[in-house]
Amino acid sequence: MSWIRRSWKAEEANEWTKEDLIACILSPLAYTALAIGIALALLLKFVGFLIIIVAIVLIILMIYVIDPKLKAISTEYEKKQNEYLEDLEKIIRWEE
């Protein structure tokens, strides 16, 4: 899946890209499959087990797509967090 980017520079990761969109499509599908799959599997319906497998595949794909980006965003953001927290305290004390 070469069209999925797995290596990110901090500044690039901050932009909204197709990887975010893909995660946002896979994620509700995974939830839906999870809801239906578990219910039907508990009724011992074969299709329920199949849907649970689909849900697991969707979750793995979602993490594969979005995790490298989330890691890059987090690393970059941590560096600036203290400065932002100081601003937040100024706002609450009416200094800004």
Next chain:
Amino acid sequence: MVVFTILDWIWIVIFLLLMIISGALFYRLGKRSESDFFLAGRGLPWWLPASSVYATHTATDTPMWVSGVIYKYGLRGIWYTFFSAWCAISAFVSARIFRRSLAYTQAEWQTLRFSGLGAELLRGWLAGWQVFMNMFILGWVGIAMGKVCHFLFNWPEWVGLVLFSSLCAIYVLAAGYWGVVMADFQQGIIALAVIVIVSLWGIVAAGGPQGIINKLDSIGELWRTNPFAFSGWSTGDFPLAWFITMMVIAVIGGVGMGTSIDWYAEAQRIQSARTVRDASYSIWAGTALVIARNSLWAVAILGFYVLYPGITSQASYELAWYRLGFEFLPAGMVGFFFAAIVAIHISTISTHLNLGALYATRDIYHHYINPRASEKRLVWVGRITTLILLLGSFMYGLMMEEITKWLIFALWIMAAGIWLPSILQVIWWRFNSWGYLSSWIANLGLSWLVVWVLPAFKVIPVLPDYQQFWLMMLLGALIYIPITFLTPPEDMEKLVKYYVMSRPVGWWEPVRREAEKRGLLKTRE
């Protein structure tokens, strides 16, 4: 009434001690600062807030609510419980934006996104609203426990309400959010284990999966095992139009902030996570567990249905899952079940006690009353407001009658008119504080008008809830869109600062260009 053996009482005492002590042990961490008392110092790995999301949204009223819709609608009723799916998109969009803002609360976020008087009015409004809402939620969850205790021991309903909420308050007062999240982790495990045991036990008691299907088939109700058994496009008791509306609300709502009443509790968990990545995974994983749990419950309630078909009283069939546990578990396990119900109950109570106190302390006391307050004083104000919320919840709890009626009203109606504005404030730079404020005010009036007043005077017919949603969204837009364009945009200085910090998604091009012009962001190729 259910008769408890000595072993049952031992289970209950051990569990109660374990839960209260495990929370109170974090007293020293909780009292260090406002950030510790309300956000556990923003240092939690994703699985801790995730377990808190799961535990919080597993309350004593939740199995009643799930039992109510599954008993009535069959397996298609799981879509009523699918509201929590807003986290599917939120985990990767609004959670990321909100975590980067670092706001303690959604009310505080308003003053980062908007500016001037409008922002302050929104902050005060949301803070007051959230203090009220948390007291209200504490009341309805608390009275659900009162109903369970009444069913079990024939206690007056107020006893269950007051007793267990008060026990929970011990560790919330002592350790704040540290106590909440640590106890939630333990309570989440206990609750999950018991939900699995009781639900599977109930399914077996009903004849097992095949037995349930055969019995439903014999009474001509096999449609109850089909999650997509719609009654028509817009007719019958389960129309496809309702399903589509619910999916739109739940899934697309994740782009916004505050589109679901659960957002406010999740926002606290998002900010308590140590990184943006942890924040995303925490609400995603916690919600995945909630969805899995609902499906497990649903099948157990189908089992209850074949055991006891034809119950017409909503108050009776809402107790379906509890009855499976108390009527079918062997002696000695009933106490274990009740102890788990207590765990389920106090995990939700603890969250809302601390969350309501967060809004009262951070947004009302710290920002408007005493901006120079010391950390020690802020922690004490947090404790006092926790106590006030507890006492207020007793009053609300005793005023409530039907759990499901209130939940449907809260989930559909109280969020309907602000659903779209809550998305617009995230994705559209031009949407301003006056637009958002007006949508809230309009929604309060419109929800009562559309649901009760106009139908009572026969101006409009009594509409199904999904039609009420679309009508209120339309009527609300006729108010807040003109107000947005008739009032000036937010201060560009503020917008640029917010944009650089939070990197919101959507239509922010003028703000982006300004940030690039000022050299705050690299110019795109």
